[in-house]
Amino acid sequence: MTSALINVPAKAKRGDIIEIKTLMSHIMETGYRHLATGEVVPRDIITSFTCRYNGSEIFRADLFPAIAANPFITFFTVATESGKFDFEWIGDKGFSETASASIVVE
């Protein structure tokens, strides 16, 4: 599935601080909205986001209904070595998505 958008620089110098931007397509239903009939729309959100750099966790976030639909999260890291970033989103109703991006560090 191509529901994730990842922006990681393809190349960086060793020691550079790089910005990582991620967007996951998701409705992020709050669980506080009602249908016209009065029924509550059940909550359906992403609850957790993790980023690993060559296997070790560098960033993690707990998300709540107050995060807007299609969660867009950006953060920074130091480019230490060439390798791979693995991203993982986990949510309600068994939602689980992964994505990855590679970087060349000179």
Next chain:
Amino acid sequence: MRKDDQSSRRRFLSLAGGAAVIGAVPVVTLRPAEATPAMLAAAIRNVVGTAVVKTGKVKLDIPPLVENGNTVPMTVSVASPMTADDHVKSIHVFNEKNPQPNIGNFYLGPHAGRAQISTRIRLADSQKITAIARLSDGSYWSASVDAVVTLAACTEEVI
């Protein structure tokens, strides 16, 4: 005669103003499921425990006037050298008036290089947003920003 006109107009305006004020109060109190300042305080206590939260070091960027509460850009940055000895461990963001006091928890480390995160949030009402950063030495620092929201998020009906 002219004087009478003015006074009656003035009286009308003051009555109308009063009615508007009275009308505005129920709008606020009728809003369903709203986090109270007590819930906000409890949510913050859950994170910081008994530690003292100092003001400073944290910068919270949110537009002061929000047109659409469904997607509000937010950036939190913390003044920190981000070294192994002195870095930001986590950033927690809270709100006052959404149905739930939490917005998000973000966990970083010395490898982040820069203690800054951005995301997009929902705001159900004009309110105060608070960001708290936990540093590696165990201290907590915070910043608060007020945002005025024109179109509220979260609680509208689905058709």
